[in-house]
Structure formats: C-alpha cells, structure tokens
Amino acid sequence: MEHELNKSLSSLGTFSNVKLVGLCGTYEDGMDFVATLPKDKQKTIMWLGSSIGNLNREDGANFIHRFQEKSMNPGDLFLIGIDRRNDPEKIATAYNDPQGITAEFIMNGLDHLNVIFDQPFINRNNFDYFATYNEDEGRHEAYYRSKNDQTLEFVLPNDVNKEKIKIKLKEDELILIEYAYKYNKAETTKLFYDARLAHVESWSDSDFQYDLHLTYKPPFFFTRLQESNGSVPTVEEWREIWKSWDTVSLSMIPLDKMLSKPIYLRHPFIFYLGHIPAFLDIKLATYSHETFTEPESFATIFERGIDPDMDDTSKCNPHSAIPDQWPKLSSILEYQDKVRQRLLRVYDAYKDKQIPRSLGRVLWMSFEHEAMHLETFLYMLVQFEDPLPPKGVVIPKFTPSIHKASDAKLITIPTQTVTLGHDDNEDLDDSVLLDLPFGWDNEHPLRTITVQSFKIQSRPITNNEYLGFMKATLNRNYPLSWIPIDLPSFEYRVRTVFGPVDMNVAMNWPVLLSQEQANHYAEWANMRLPTEEELRLFYDTYSQNSDLDSNFGFAHWHPTDVPLDGNSVHKIGNVWACTSTKFEEYPGFVKSKLYPGYSSDFFDGKHYVILGASW
Numbered sequence: 001m002e003h004e005l006n007k008s009l010s011s012l013g014t015f016s017n018v019k020l021v022g023l024c025g026t027y028e029d030g031m032d033f034v035a036t037l038p039k040d041k042q043k044t045i046m047w048l049g050s051s052i053g054n055l056n057r058e059d060g061a062n063f064i065h066r067f068q069e070k071s072m073n074p075g076d077l078f079l080i081g082i083d084r085r086n087d088p089e090k091i092a093t094a095y096n097d098p099q100g101i102t103a104e105f106i107m108n109g110l111d112h113l114n115v116i117f118d119q120p121f122i123n124r125n126n127f128d129y130f131a132t133y134n135e136d137e138g139r140h141e142a143y144y145r146s147k148n149d150q151t152l153e154f155v156l157p158n159d160v161n162k163e164k165i166k167i168k169l170k171e172d173e174l175i176l177i178e179y180a181y182k183y184n185k186a187e188t189t190k191l192f193y194d195a196r197l198a199h200v201e202s203w204s205d206s207d208f209q210y211d212l213h214l215t216y217k218p219p220f221f222f223t224r225l226q227e228s229n230g231s232v233p234t235v236e237e238w239r240e241i242w243k244s245w246d247t248v249s250l251s252m253i254p255l256d257k258m259l260s261k262p263i264y265l266r267h268p269f270i271f272y273l274g275h276i277p278a279f280l281d282i283k284l285a286t287y288s289h290e291t292f293t294e295p296e297s298f299a300t301i302f303e304r305g306i307d308p309d310m311d312d313t314s315k316c317n318p319h320s321a322i323p324d325q326w327p328k329l330s331s332i333l334e335y336q337d338k339v340r341q342r343l344l345r346v347y348d349a350y351k352d353k354q355i356p357r358s359l360g361r362v363l364w365m366s367f368e369h370e371a372m373h374l375e376t377f378l379y380m381l382v383q384f385e386d387p388l389p390p391k392g393v394v395i396p397k398f399t400p401s402i403h404k405a406s407d408a409k410l411i412t413i414p415t416q417t418v419t420l421g422h423d424d425n426e427d428l429d430d431s432v433l434l435d436l437p438f439g440w441d442n443e444h445p446l447r448t449i450t451v452q453s454f455k456i457q458s459r460p461i462t463n464n465e466y467l468g469f470m471k472a473t474l475n476r477n478y479p480l481s482w483i484p485i486d487l488p489s490f491e492y493r494v495r496t497v498f499g500p501v502d503m504n505v506a507m508n509w510p511v512l513l514s515q516e517q518a519n520h521y522a523e524w525a526n527m528r529l530p531t532e533e534e535l536r537l538f539y540d541t542y543s544q545n546s547d548l549d550s551n552f553g554f555a556h557w558h559p560t561d562v563p564l565d566g567n568s569v570h571k572i573g574n575v576w577a578c579t580s581t582k583f584e585e586y587p588g589f590v591k592s593k594l595y596p597g598y599s600s601d602f603f604d605g606k607h608y609v610i611l612g613a614s615w
Helices: 002-010 027-035 057-071 088-095 101-117 185-194 235-251 269-288 297-301 329-349 357-382 463-473 515-524 532-542
Strands: 044-047 077-083 127-134 139-146 150-155 164-169 174-181 198-204 210-216 410-413 416-420 447-451 454-457 482-486 491-494 576-582 608-612
Touching (some): 057 185, 088 127, 416 532, 515 576
Antiparallel strands (some): 077 210, 127 139, 139 174, 198 210
16 A cells, blocks of 8 residues: 555656655544644645545534644635535436446445455355435435345454354345435535535536535634523633634734724724723623722723714713823733633633523623624724734635626515514523523513514615715715725725725625615615614514525625525625614613613614624
8 A cells, every 4th residue: 555655656756846745544644644734834635526425414514624623724725526416317327327337346346345354255246236316315325236135154354263244135135335425505505614614715617517615714613503502602602702803803903003093983993902801801800799800900991982972072972081091912912811711710610500690691791792892893994904814814816796786676575573672681680590591781671563564675785786876866975885996987996804895896795884875875766774673574584593605703704795686585694784773762671780881872863773794
C-alpha cells in the first residue's frame, strides 16, 4: 500500500510552491494529520466524487462536522462534491450499466473476500448483482442477491481452533453492499447546517447532475430554534455569542478607530465594548447583592447608552454621563474577561441544582441584550468608512445580478385572529417554573387581536425599486444604506460591512431605509405599511424561524436577493421590516422591574415597531 502511494505521488511531478505529502491511513488519520498543520495558514479540504453519499444523511453531517471541529480553523475551506437527486432511470443506469462494468466491479468483491479470508468459501456464480433506486429516501441501493438457498462456511483467519462459521442464505435474500445518497437543495443546505459550515458558492456540471460546493468554517455559529429550549442559555451558547461579539467588535475596526462615531447621535464604538460586560455585571451583582466587578466605576460609565430625540437632540433618554476621556481598550477587555468569568462561576454554582426563574430572567435578558447590541455594532459598521472584513469569514464574491426581480404579487390574507406576545409575569418569578418562556416587558401579556382581511406584497421592496421611485419623483433623499456616486444621475453604491458594492450587485436586495422613506414610497405606490398585527399574521402564515434557507443569524454577512420570480414568498430574514404601528403602551403593559426603562423610555410617539429578522 505504501509503495503504491509513493508511486502515485512521484507521478505527479515536482512544483516550486507546492509540497505533496501522502498519507496511508483512514479518514480519521487524515483528520489528525490536518489538525497538525499551522493554524495561521488557511487550509482547504477537498472531498470529491460524492463519496459522502455512502453515508446516510445524519452520519454524513456528523462526519463533516468532525472535520470542522477537529481539523479546521475559522476561515478554512471545505470543497465537496455531491450528486443531485437526478432522474431515477438515469441513476439506475449509472449504477447498472448495460456493458456490465459496474456489476463486474461489484461481483469482484466476492472474489476479494475469498482472498482476504484465504479460503474459497464464496462461489460468485451463486449470486447476482441487484441494484435499485429508492426515490423516497433519495438513495441508490446495491445488493448481492442469493440465487438459491445456500450455506456459507468459513473459518476466521486468526481462529486457532479452526471453528467453522456458517451463514445460511435463502433464495432471493439480499445482502446490502452500499447506499449512495443523492441530495436536493434543501438536503444540501441541511447537511452544511448540521456540519456547522457556512456556504460560499456552488458550481454544477453542464447537465446539472452534481455540484461542487465551497464552504468554510465560520468564526461562530448560531443554531436556529423556534424558541428557547425552556431553561436558560447554555454555557456553550454564551461562548458562541462571545465569539460573535469578539469577531465583530475586535476584528472589524482598526484599533486606532475605536473612538469613531459613524452615527453622530450615538456613542463611539468603544462605549459598546464596555457596555456589554457592564450590563451583565450590573444585573448579576444586583441579583446576588454583591459588589460590581472592578473597576466599579465602569458600571457607572457604561451603564446606559444614548438615544436622543431626532427632532430635538437636547432631549434624550436617561443615560450614563459621558466621560471626558474613555477608558483604554486594554482595561475594558480585561474588565470584560473578569465579568465573563463571573458569569461562568454562576453556572458552576448551579451545576447540581435548579436555577431560580428570577436568575433565569437575568441570564436571558443579558444574553439577548448582547445579541441586540451585536446588531447595533453592525449597523454602525455598515456606516463606518473604514470597516475591516470580519476575521475568519470568507469575503463574498459580489457579482452583478443578471435579471431584476419580477413584480411582487399581492397576497390576500383573510380576516382572522392573531396572537401577539405571551404570558410572562415577572411578579411570579419566584413561584412559577423555570421552563416557561421568557420575554421582554413589551411582549407581555398575551393578546389576541382580530385582523380584517388585507392584501400584502409577497416580498420587500428592493434597492432597484426604490431607486426607480427616486428617479420617478426626482427625490434626492437617498437611504443612508447607500453611498452617492453621482447625485444628478442617480448613481449610488450600497453599503456592506465588506465595503460598498455596485447597485447592479445589490439591485435585488431589500432596501434598508428610514420609516419616513418607507412611508413615502408606500404612498407613491398607492399602498401603506402593514400594521404590527398584519405583518405578524403574514409571518405566522408563511415563515418559520427554523427555515434553513432564510437569511438571518449570519447565514450571510449581507442582504441577499428577494425571490426573483414574483410568485415565491419572501420568508423571514434579510432585513427588519417596518410597520405603521407606533411603539407605545398597550392595555396590560407593565414595566419590567429588572429593566424598567427598556420599553417605556421610548413611548414617545416617535418610535415604531419593526418585525422579522436581519442577516
């Protein structure tokens, strides 16, 4: 075996910048070897031939995930070939060709068994090759078929007692040789999701029989769940969100730009690096009646951010006093590490006992608070002039769209009731079960509302459509998600965290704009924005949070095209969706005791409800 490996390597020749190494072993040995390669060098693992089809779908995903966990670093690539679910007759012919080449290859396996066991216990003339395609399972199945009743007798090679083993076979009994699974788009998407790999690009052959998929290991990975699993965020989930926060906050901003303010009404970047650990520390310390983490002054400096009134910037929500000089980044990161350790000690203290619901609320609130400000940071980065690409993320190959999206169809939603929120009375935290769902104060109590029949577009407005509106009305009020190139000729580029892209790349992406701009477009189109209840009903009808093809949770690091055919319905994700519903107090609303100003500070008639999810 080693001789053949060396022979194969030598036949490849020598190269100036390529080193060839052979490995004689199993896939597991390959994983171990790749894991020893330098971590500072990007690796590409290539697995061709659709060999993954020989594993069932669960085992295939687990196998690739082992590579991802054991042998890959963030940013490493995995290129894999996968057969599509093709025409059953074509698949049957591929595995049982008229020339009998495949059959002879398979039948030779029986001869090889005799060689391995060093005894002629199998007569291949007593067997046939039987192949079939299981369309329901999407797999080819290969078998040996016993032609008659027969008994196979053999001795295990290392058996000193030479005890005969007998295997009785009945006529037409099938012996499984292999499965060869084929994949449709949804199955391929789930394969990569289960393997914790992010998709980059795919290429198909000219007949669309198989694909090469380029994927990579992302720096973090968020699972898609319908709702919380009924307890508290796990330590693993905390570590994953810390990875995401560190990726965004520390790898995408030059260190000398931490005091930059891409949005002039908000704090500089550095505030949010201190705000996230300070919020968590304040909630943990208050709950346990303990002191704040040192330096305790950080709890004051970073407690709350600012959200000034857009019409009168002298008006602002209660917030921490802005210091003359922000603390150094190094001291903030040291503080962050200490607060994270404090949280882990809380989990360790409760590893053998039930976490009280009141503490569970602190943990969920702090966890979701960090996730929310991850988005705060990102929409600041989109408007930042000098963003760096996120470390460990493959930079997308932005290509111009060939076709513009077809006109969206109108969907009629009949009169019916919709449920908003859920029951989550904070006053009952010491008397109800931990596993009841948690929420924010603006989600309690559960309300059932009757919604009259309405019509709604099947998808969001695109950049191209909004540009058409601007040209038709000579409107120069472009969205802040765009960058003007030539105002008189309506030439713009679209912002991303990777830098601006041409409009022909982003023409079919949903447009990111302000509430006022959205209203103006709707009026021009003789429409209106949906209410919160209407949009919630639309999402309940057509979307599921677990849809793997929806763009949220960093499936991509930018918006993606809306459905182009005009008939498909845009599912949740890509960008948040505006509603016409003001964010205000409703019957039954009660301020959170744990975070009293979370909602009520913004009941000013100038904030509106948004729904959905963003990339």
